[in-house]
Amino acid sequence: MTDAAAPKPAPAPLWTETPAERALLERDMLYLPDSPPPSLERLASSRLLRRINTIRTIRRASRNLLDMVHPDLAHRRWHATRVGPEVVITINDPDLARHVLQANAGNYVKGRFYDIVFAKFLGASSLTLDGPAWRQRRRLISPAFNARAIRGVEDIVARHVEAMLDRWRAVAGASPQGGEIDLSAEVSELAMRVAMEAFFSSDMGEETARIGRLMDITITDAGSPPFADVMGLGKWAPRRSRKAAMEALEALDAWLLPLIDARLARRADGAGEPDSPDLLDILVHARDEETGALLDRGAIRNEVLTLFAAGHETTALSLVWGLDRLSREPVWQDRLAGVAGAAAEAAGAPLDPAGAKAAAELPAAYDEILRLYPPAFTVGRQAIEADRFEDLEIPAGARMQVVIGLIHRNARLWEAPGKFDPGRFLGDAKTGRHPFAHIPFGAGPRICVGLALARLEGLMVLARALPDLRLSPAGPPPDPLGKITLRTKAPVRLHVALRRAAEG
Numbered sequence: 001m002t003d004a005a006a007p008k009p010a011p012a013p014l015w016t017e018t019p020a021e022r023a024l025l026e027r028d029m030l031y032l033p034d035s036p037p038p039s040l041e042r043l044a045s046s047r048l049l050r051r052i053n054t055i056r057t058i059r060r061a062s063r064n065l066l067d068m069v070h071p072d073l074a075h076r077r078w079h080a081t082r083v084g085p086e087v088v089i090t091i092n093d094p095d096l097a098r099h100v101l102q103a104n105a106g107n108y109v110k111g112r113f114y115d116i117v118f119a120k121f122l123g124a125s126s127l128t129l130d131g132p133a134w135r136q137r138r139r140l141i142s143p144a145f146n147a148r149a150i151r152g153v154e155d156i157v158a159r160h161v162e163a164m165l166d167r168w169r170a171v172a173g174a175s176p177q178g179g180e181i182d183l184s185a186e187v188s189e190l191a192m193r194v195a196m197e198a199f200f201s202s203d204m205g206e207e208t209a210r211i212g213r214l215m216d217i218t219i220t221d222a223g224s225p226p227f228a229d230v231m232g233l234g235k236w237a238p239r240r241s242r243k244a245a246m247e248a249l250e251a252l253d254a255w256l257l258p259l260i261d262a263r264l265a266r267r268a269d270g271a272g273e274p275d276s277p278d279l280l281d282i283l284v285h286a287r288d289e290e291t292g293a294l295l296d297r298g299a300i301r302n303e304v305l306t307l308f309a310a311g312h313e314t315t316a317l318s319l320v321w322g323l324d325r326l327s328r329e330p331v332w333q334d335r336l337a338g339v340a341g342a343a344a345e346a347a348g349a350p351l352d353p354a355g356a357k358a359a360a361e362l363p364a365a366y367d368e369i370l371r372l373y374p375p376a377f378t379v380g381r382q383a384i385e386a387d388r389f390e391d392l393e394i395p396a397g398a399r400m401q402v403v404i405g406l407i408h409r410n411a412r413l414w415e416a417p418g419k420f421d422p423g424r425f426l427g428d429a430k431t432g433r434h435p436f437a438h439i440p441f442g443a444g445p446r447i448c449v450g451l452a453l454a455r456l457e458g459l460m461v462l463a464r465a466l467p468d469l470r471l472s473p474a475g476p477p478p479d480p481l482g483k484i485t486l487r488t489k490a491p492v493r494l495h496v497a498l499r500r501a502a503e504g
């Protein structure tokens with residue numbers, strides 16, 4: 001038999017959605033815990049119940065943080081419970097979120113939980129510090145994320161997006177039916193490569209898989225702090241081993257510290273800040289406004305690790321959830337592909353960031369992705385002093401958990417909240433919306449410092465991928481898993497085909 005007569009390969013299996021899957025995709029809560037935590041009122045009646053609840057909650061939360069969210073919260077503005085020594089108030093209300101994150105932000109710090117979760121890994125950094133030390137650190141790192149700095153990394157982002165899409169186009173073009181990619185691995189590699197080059201002007205080479213694994217081990221471990229730490233028990237209390245995470249952290253340090261040391265050595269030799277500094281240059285040359293002091297090696301290491309950890313996983317997850325959902329929304333996918341394709345044709349070149357922004361449907365689609373699947377599902381604060389909001393008494397020390405993922409699907413704020421509809425962010429549709437109804441990057445003084453970089457990456461992937469590639473699901477909708485971020489329980493795969501082949 002000649003090649004020409006060889007049978008065509010069997011069509012790649014394309015996922016056929018069931019009504020149950022559609023209902024799951026469009027429900028008002030992304031996640032429903034099967035047994036919710038009891039309310040504060042019920043716990044007040046029994047010490048035994050409080051103990052049992054604490055142990056149970058910590059166990060469950062260390063497996064999946066989303067289990068902390070009470071399903072009743074979908075219909076309530078807040079819910080109070082007690083975990084160990086703390087009153088925990090979970091929030092599904094834009095006014096209370098504004099009170100905690102902005103209006104009375106001075107009374108709320110990152111607090112004990114951030115110490116437990118991050119201190120061992122990131123140390124003191126812009127993410128974990130509070131008060132004047134945080135303000136100073138934030139001032140120091142902000143120049144690395146201002147409009148000029150972001151324009152400076154546009155080419156880096158475009159180059160890495162294209163390199164990723166070339167791999168996808170090769171898979172898609174290998175057969176008329178297209179093929180499958182490991183979406184989770186692909187976008188994680190993209191976000192790491194962008195961070196590495198934008199922050200350190202350095203190439204990750206073949207390191208992405210190893211560094212990704214090390215980051216994953218440390219972040220996963222940080223997201224499940226030992227019971228004794230959560231309970232605030234002394235050193236005498238037994239704790240589970242964190243050996244694997246500490247080894248991963250050492251390996252990360254062994255990778256990062258030489259990069260930092262090389263720049264510190266240049267500074268010691270008298271080299272000033274270059275004309276186009278990267279993030280590491282900015283940190284190495286940053287001086288305290290009042291004292292003129294430079295950051296020491298430890299502070300630079302903490303900041304660099306924080307920015308790498310805070311930046312790469314969140315951005316990658318927005319694309320995992322977003323492209324998976326788009327693969328299940330063919331009408332919007334075709335519309336976005338048409339808009340991006342027409343804009344690129346008019347420009348006579350692949351869309352650049354300004355062109356992608358100007359094609360209003362594209363930023364609207366990224367906003368809708370961040371609404372349905374906010375990678376930072378929840379942000380927490382601790383009350384310094386007792387406070388009051390309407391009829392809610394907030395005791396001193398209370399943990400305030402703003403559940404962004406609930407506010408984003410709150411039926412009082414959004415019509416048909418589970419439906420994918422970027423139209424919510426187009427034209428007049430935004431008029432009159434509560435300013436805290438959509439807060440994927442947080443809000444107030446501690447709003448995400450890297451949001452422009454994240455948006456740039458998200459937008460460029462949509463703008464460049466959709467005109468060429470038709471995305472379809474390779475399996476059922478992903479299951480959410482709350483660690484520190486909104487992960488998926490298993491890596492997500494995606495089916496990609498060339499649009500021209502698919503349409504021809």
Ligand code: HEM
Nearest residue numbers: 127310311314315318376379440441442446448449450454
């Ligand atoms: C889609 C991607 C991203 C999402 C959804 C996201 C979300 C958030 C949120 C919700 C906060 C506020 C936390 C709080 O109030 O407690 C935050 C803070 C922060 N983010 Fe992002 N982020 C993203 C990307 C990035 C990137 C790319 C970077 C850096 C390269 C970054 C660095 C930070 C830092 C340093 C903070 C702490 C800021 C402070 O407290 O002053 N993030 N992020």
